[in-house]
Amino acid sequence: MQRFRRLRKNETIRNMMRETRLHPSDLVYPMFIIEGENIKNPVDSMPGIYQYSLDRMGEELDRVMESGVRSVLLFGIPEHKDEVGSQAYDENGIMQRAVRQIKENYPRLYVIVDVCLCEYTSHGHCGLVRGGEVLNDETLPLLSKMSVTLAKAGADMIAPSDMMDGRVSAIREALDENGFSGVPIMAYSAKFASGYYSPFRDAAHSAPEFGDRRGYQMDFANGKEAIREIEEDIEEGADIVMVKPALAYLDVLKEASLTFDMPLAVYNVSGEYSMVKAAAANGWIDEKKIVTENLTAMKRAGAKIIITYHALDMARWIREDA
Ligand code: PBG
Ligand code: ZN
Numbered sequence: 001m002q003r004f005r006r007l008r009k010n011e012t013i014r015n016m017m018r019e020t021r022l023h024p025s026d027l028v029y030p031m032f033i034i035e036g037e038n039i040k041n042p043v044d045s046m047p048g049i050y051q052y053s054l055d056r057m058g059e060e061l062d063r064v065m066e067s068g069v070r071s072v073l074l075f076g077i078p079e080h081k082d083e084v085g086s087q088a089y090d091e092n093g094i095m096q097r098a099v100r101q102i103k104e105n106y107p108r109l110y111v112i113v114d115v116c117l118c119e120y121t122s123h124g125h126c127g128l129v130r131g132g133e134v135l136n137d138e139t140l141p142l143l144s145k146m147s148v149t150l151a152k153a154g155a156d157m158i159a160p161s162d163m164m165d166g167r168v169s170a171i172r173e174a175l176d177e178n179g180f181s182g183v184p185i186m187a188y189s190a191k192f193a194s195g196y197y198s199p200f201r202d203a204a205h206s207a208p209e210f211g212d213r214r215g216y217q218m219d220f221a222n223g224k225e226a227i228r229e230i231e232e233d234i235e236e237g238a239d240i241v242m243v244k245p246a247l248a249y250l251d252v253l254k255e256a257s258l259t260f261d262m263p264l265a266v267y268n269v270s271g272e273y274s275m276v277k278a279a280a281a282n283g284w285i286d287e288k289k290i291v292t293e294n295l296t297a298m299k300r301a302g303a304k305i306i307i308t309y310h311a312l313d314m315a316r317w318i319r320e321d322a
Helices: 004-008 011-017 057-067 094-105 140-153 167-177 195-203 224-236 247-259 270-281 287-300 311-321
Strands: 027-034 040-042 050-052 071-077 110-115 157-160 186-191 240-244 264-268 305-308
Touching (some): 004 011, 050 057, 057 094, 057 311, 094 110, 094 140, 140 167, 186 247, 240 247, 247 287, 270 287, 287 305, 305 311
Parallel strands (some): 027 050, 027 071, 027 305, 071 110, 110 157, 157 186, 186 240, 240 264, 264 305
Antiparallel strands (some): 040 050
16 A cells, blocks of 8 residues: 555655745736826725726835735726727837836836737727727737837836737737847737636726627637647747636646646636635635645646736745745
8 A cells, every 4th residue: 555644744744745836936916007196996806906006006016026026917007098009009108107117116026018909999809990800910010019119118028918810920020120039928828718807807997898809819618729829829939828817727737838848827817816805705715725725736737927916915925834
């Protein structure tokens, strides 16, 4: 008989046997930056998460620095939206200004920017729309322009989340042409059309006005196609590839980690966060235990980078337990 329990006898030996450990440097904290002044708006569907205006985002950035997390993923919420999402690629757009301000005041913080049009378009879709259709190729130059303006502002990494085909190579080319060959791309490669994004759409004001995103995001039933999406983004020049959401897609993450010798990211999305927070608020689960288990599972499945709204709490718990 194999006596597995010998190596589970006490905390010390369990710690020695532990295969997977979370570290604050694994974590990326998403933040919502809104145009306007003196704003700290709670996102009702995401307890603990706020939208900040530029003049108040320092409050949250200080908490990030204190937590030991060294990387943020930024989303911008502009005051004015239009058909073509102009504010997404304006040199003085909310994101561009946020990046400049952060790099000036928090030079050690690694700033990743979400590149997509949905927060900036009046129709709320991730690309240009004509005749009720989300256009692919016509959207690419706008995503490229957005990426270049953000790189100019000082963004450390570009993360396209739109799911248009060919956007990684278009963005790579535009970055290179403009002197940003050193700026990496983290591609939302296997991004599924998911019910788990709904709290985010309140947070980022990005719900589509008509239809849904199933014409460009992946069908959640498809695992093989996810591998092809990831393969294509690697060929197009992605430095890091992502699976999103996380918990219902750990099989995809695991398969990607066995298939590709590439850094993998996973996005523990808004709905996954809100479910945990709601159950914890009711006293039905222990938040620290559940979050630690969830995030450890993501790392065990192969994620190098975990994007999560729990990042600051998790970093604190890691410190407490060290
Ligand atoms: C924008 C974008 C979304 C998320 C990240 N970038 C929403 C969407 O695709 O509808 C979801 C993040 C989350 O739910 O936490 N394209
Ligand atoms: Zn989008």
